[in-house]
Amino acid sequence: MTTQTQKNNIEHFKNILKSHSLKATPQRLAVHEAMLKLGHASADMVTEEIQKSSGTKVTVASVYNILTSMAMLGIYHHRLSSNNKMYFDVNTFRHFHIYDCENHQYRDVVDNDLMEIIEKYFSRRRFRGYSIENIDIQLIGRPTRKRKAQ
Ligand SMILES: [Zn+2]
Known part of the structure; x- marks a missing residue:
């Protein structure tokens, strides 16, 4: 930045x-x-x-x-x-997360195509007793490369 x-x-x-x-x-x-x-x-x-x-x-x-x-x-x-x-x-725009389960860190993923597919699917889906306020997607990942020691 x-x-x-x-x-x-x-x-x-x-x-x-x-x-x-x-x-x-x-x-x-x-x-x-x-x-x-x-x-x-x-x-x-x-x-x-x-x-x-x-x-x-x-x-x-x-x-x-x-x-x-x-x-x-x-x-x-x-x-x-x-x-x-x-x-x-700090990022409040629409995005997904990959949660790094080794280092306990989040990485942003911006994928508007995927978001569109998911929103389209859930716009047709009903959950009895609930209205859906938000979709929050978190993928859980493990780093493929070892990070250098700090
Ligand atoms: Zn984020």
Whole structure:
């Protein structure tokens, strides 16, 4: 991601906060900057990123609160991973995920053709007692190549 896009994103984020009468506090901005960098992350990962890259003082609990309130506003999506951590997703456009079950990371998959097929199928399908709000697809994968030790 270019710095320009990042800057635009931060400006856009500030506008969203403003439209919800929320202050653009250094903590909120630091969380969003970390999310733009990480893409998909848990509160622990965001806290670590903030401590590594900026001097902003944050605790995991306050980061988690910010992430959750942003998710309520629809700025982030969130999902519980199979290692029982809440992951937040900065990308709110339609996409699938591959969950890396070895490294516990998400990768985005954009496949509009597949999405179209699935939506078409489910538009005809009825589930008694439910209306379908959303389709959330997660593939579970194991990396085929070993990652270099960090
Ligand atoms: Zn995603």
